[in-house]
Amino acid sequence: MFKDLDPILHSQLRLAVMSLLISVKEAEFTFLKEKTNATAGNLSVQIQKLKEAGYIEVIKQFKDNYPQTICKITSIGIKAFEEYVKNLQGYLTQK
Amino acid sequence: MENNQKFSAEQSLQIIQSMIEKAKQDVANNSFYLLLWGWLIFITAILNFILMKFTNFEYPYIVWNLMWIGAVASIVKGVRDSKKIAVKTFVGETMKYFGISQAILYFGLIFFFGKYDLWTIAFPLYILVYAVTCFFMGTLMQFSLLKWTGLLCLPLMVIAAYVSFDWQLLLMAMAILISYVIPGHVLNAKEKLQNKITEK
Numbered sequence: 001m002f003k004d005l006d007p008i009l010h011s012q013l014r015l016a017v018m019s020l021l022i023s024v025k026e027a028e029f030t031f032l033k034e035k036t037n038a039t040a041g042n043l044s045v046q047i048q049k050l051k052e053a054g055y056i057e058v059i060k061q062f063k064d065n066y067p068q069t070i071c072k073i074t075s076i077g078i079k080a081f082e083e084y085v086k087n088l089q090g091y092l093t094q095k
Numbered sequence: 096m097e098n099n100q101k102f103s104a105e106q107s108l109q110i111i112q113s114m115i116e117k118a119k120q121d122v123a124n125n126s127f128y129l130l131l132w133g134w135l136i137f138i139t140a141i142l143n144f145i146l147m148k149f150t151n152f153e154y155p156y157i158v159w160n161l162m163w164i165g166a167v168a169s170i171v172k173g174v175r176d177s178k179k180i181a182v183k184t185f186v187g188e189t190m191k192y193f194g195i196s197q198a199i200l201y202f203g204l205i206f207f208f209g210k211y212d213l214w215t216i217a218f219p220l221y222i223l224v225y226a227v228t229c230f231f232m233g234t235l236m237q238f239s240l241l242k243w244t245g246l247l248c249l250p251l252m253v254i255a256a257y258v259s260f261d262w263q264l265l266l267m268a269m270a271i272l273i274s275y276v277i278p279g280h281v282l283n284a285k286e287k288l289q290n291k292i293t294e295k
Contacts, residue, residue: 012102024118025185035114063178064178
């Protein structure tokens with residue numbers, strides 16, 4: 001039976017961010033911005049939504065006197081992503 | 096990329112695939128260390144052999160002090176890269192700590208070889224370390240050539256255990272050429288090609 005796709009993940013930019021973070025240990029905001037081609041403002045909003053859902057952890061720190069934002073996927077995020085992919089596969093096979 | 100929520104399941108899969116691919120492309124360039132240590136050890140072993148065989152120089156082993164160049168260059172490159180890097184991958188992190196572990200291992204080996212005067216078994220053991228290192232790194236980086244060239248060092252290690260010290264030097268030079276230098280150049284060419292594709 002087709003299950004509804006997670007609305008937090010079923011958004012192009014949020015899905016792209018999660019797909020990048022699932023492949024690495026952690027990534028800087030600049031890396032995510034470069035790979036997704038998103039604007040800084042839009043990316044910040046979507047990262048905040050993923051953080052509020054508990055899917056990612058955001059660490060703000062200073063590196064060489066410059067602010068640095070590091071994003072990391074959480075275990076809840078990994079589970080949600082796996083579930084999303086599973087539902088997606090189920091949906092595709094049903095089609 | 097926009098924040099559109101109306102897209103198909105196929106488009107979802109495409110996003111996932113392309114992002115995972117993009118993250119993979121950012122894996123750190125590893126050929127630098129293979130080439131640096133490969134050429135440095137190769138040249139030093141040959142120099143040691145020439146000084147031993149063809150000159151009356153009393154301290155031919157002094158050339159091994161060239162290893163300090165490799166140590167300093169590795170530290171400088173490591174620090175510079177860690178400042179530039181915007182993403183930490185699991186492979187990159189494992190490689191980093193494996194590199195540090197190797198440095199500890201070599202210092203430990205040198206200490207014991209010196210303390211117990213075991214220099215006659217030093218080179219066969221170094222060849223064994225090259226074999227294990229390349230096999231592990233090749234597996235981790237999914238670079239088969241490095242894995243196999245590492246294993247090719249094992250017969251050289253066995254031969255080195257049965258020959259005199261000066262010939263051990265040549266076998267070690269051969270082992271490092273096979274296990275580090277050749278795969279290092281192949282990896283370097285691959286990385287250059289990948290960087291070109293990424294820039295496009």
